[in-house]
Amino acid sequence: MTAITRDLFDEVMCPNYNPAAVLPVRGEGSRLWDQQGREYIDFAGGIAVNALGHAHPELVAALEEQGRKLWHLSNVYTNEPALQLAADLVAASFADKVYFANSGAEANEAALKLARRWAVEHHGEDKAEIISCEKSFHGRTFFTVTVGGQPAYSEGFGPKPGAVSHVPFNDLDALAAKISSRTCAVMLEPLQGEGGVKPAAPGYLEGVRKLCDEHDALLILDEVQSGVGRTGKLYAHEHAGIDPDILTTAKALGGGFPIGAMLTTDRIAPSLKVGTHGSTYGGNPLACAVAGRVLSIIKQPEFLAGVREREGWFREGLEAINARYEVFAEIRGQGLLLGAQMAPRLAGRARELLNAGVEHGVMTLVAGPDVLRFAPALNISQDEARQGLERLERAVAAWVAAADAA
Numbered sequence: 429m430t431a432i433t434r435d436l437f438d439e440v441m442c443p444n445y446n447p448a449a450v451l452p453v454r455g456e457g458s459r460l461w462d463q464q465g466r467e468y469i470d471f472a473g474g475i476a477v478n479a480l481g482h483a484h485p486e487l488v489a490a491l492e493e494q495g496r497k498l499w500h501l502s503n504v505y506t507n508e509p510a511l512q513l514a515a516d517l518v519a520a521s522f523a524d525k526v527y528f529a530n531s532g533a534e535a536n537e538a539a540l541k542l543a544r545r546w547a548v549e550h551h552g553e554d555k556a557e558i559i560s561c562e563k564s565f566h567g568r569t570f571f572t573v574t575v576g577g578q579p580a581y582s583e584g585f586g587p588k589p590g591a592v593s594h595v596p597f598n599d600l601d602a603l604a605a606k607i608s609s610r611t612c613a614v615m616l617e618p619l620q621g622e623g624g625v626k627p628a629a630p631g632y633l634e635g636v637r638k639l640c641d642e643h644d645a646l647l648i649l650d651e652v653q654s655g656v657g658r659t660g661k662l663y664a665h666e667h668a669g670i671d672p673d674i675l676t677t678a679k680a681l682g683g684g685f686p687i688g689a690m691l692t693t694d695r696i697a698p699s700l701k702v703g704t705h706g707s708t709y710g711g712n713p714l715a716c717a718v719a720g721r722v723l724s725i726i727k728q729p730e731f732l733a734g735v736r737e738r739e740g741w742f743r744e745g746l747e748a749i750n751a752r753y754e755v756f757a758e759i760r761g762q763g764l765l766l767g768a769q770m771a772p773r774l775a776g777r778a779r780e781l782l783n784a785g786v787e788h789g790v791m792t793l794v795a796g797p798d799v800l801r802f803a804p805a806l807n808i809s810q811d812e813a814r815q816g817l818e819r820l821e822r823a824v825a826a827w828v829a830a831a832d833a834a
């Protein structure tokens with residue numbers, strides 16, 4: 429029999445990831461246990477996915493219930509969980525229509541293809557330009573990774589999809605200079621996640637909305653990471669009081685079960701006619717049953733207020749650690765998507781701190797080389813948060829002593 433260890437990864441998996449040395453096997457709430465039975469507090473949440481923690485009893489029940497009824501049909505037939513979830517998303521958001529996919533990248537791919545189709549139909553082939561932001565992240569299909577603003581991810585694969593350009597995030601003047609009648613869509617994250625946990629500046633989203641309206645360009649908001657309660661509203665754009673034309677949502681939507689969705693309006697949706705786009709698994713009953721339960725819990729106002737309360741625990745805890753060790757230049761973000769920018773003397777070393785955290789029993793994330801990122805479950809308990817922050821403080825103390833000595 430093959431020994432299932434971390435070493436097996438290097439033997440049988442493509443080398444596009446470099447996973448940590450520990451191998452988690454079980455989770456409950458915001459705790460995880462590895463093969464050796466060591467316990468970790470989870471501040472990573474599967475990268476903003478496990479919004480209700482691990483093995484949430486209501487999600488387990490939804491999955492078991494649906495698992496005994498119906499697993500899959502394809503889109504030759506529709507199904508009850510998909511219709512219910514679509515109706516719930518429409519009722520809870522700006523949207524009139526929903527398209528289901530299986531991931532964030534797929535939802536974004538659908539959004540971009542819909543925007544291009546809409547522009548071709550209503551304005552002609554010349555209205556093709558997609559403008560997005562530098563440092564943005566929209567997924568890893570070739571179209572979405574090209575629209576994303578991190579050339580390191582899109583280069584080295586030969587010719588790229590065309591008519592894509594980038595402007596600095598939070599710079600309205602740069603967008604005003606670039607946008608024109610040839611612009612099909614502006615795509616951005618209301619809170620950049622992978623790019624370093626950078627929130628939209630006050631007034632930015634409102635300004636982008638206005639520029640899009642002036643040029644009849646569609647506003648696509650990628651809320652794959654910022655959506656489903658992450659910032660303390662169901663979707664982050666609600667903080668700015670503007671609506672997009674197309675919104676994409678994934679990650680937390682399934683609470684750990686793969687699903688993505690594209691939301692849009694009655695003005696745009698007709699361009700996605702029968703046969704224009706599709707997905708074998710999109711709208712899968714198991715995924716939609718779980719996501720329906722996730723949404724029903726997270727959309728409650730008391731739950732969303734709880735996210736904002738938890739943001740306070742994390743900000744206070746991180747500021748307290750920083751007051752003692754001066755490791756961070758800034759703590760920023762919104763709700764439970766927070767980033768701690770490394771102090772200048774520790775530039776480029778966030779990953780080392782992540783590793784030190786794992787050694788001390790707390791899992792975090794990075795967002796680029798300079799930012800330690802936190803995306804815990806939105807229902808993390810005060811006890812779990814406090815214990816995780818204590819472990820992080822011990823990790824910081826041990827690591828910073830070594831780092832400063834080096």
Ligand SMILES: *Cc1c(COP(=O)(O)O)cnc(C)c1O
Nearest residue numbers: 531532533565566567621652653
């Ligand atoms: C994670 C992420 C994606 C990609 O989602 P996948 O499910 O990995 O395809 C797209 N956009 C944003 C903002 C993300 O954070």
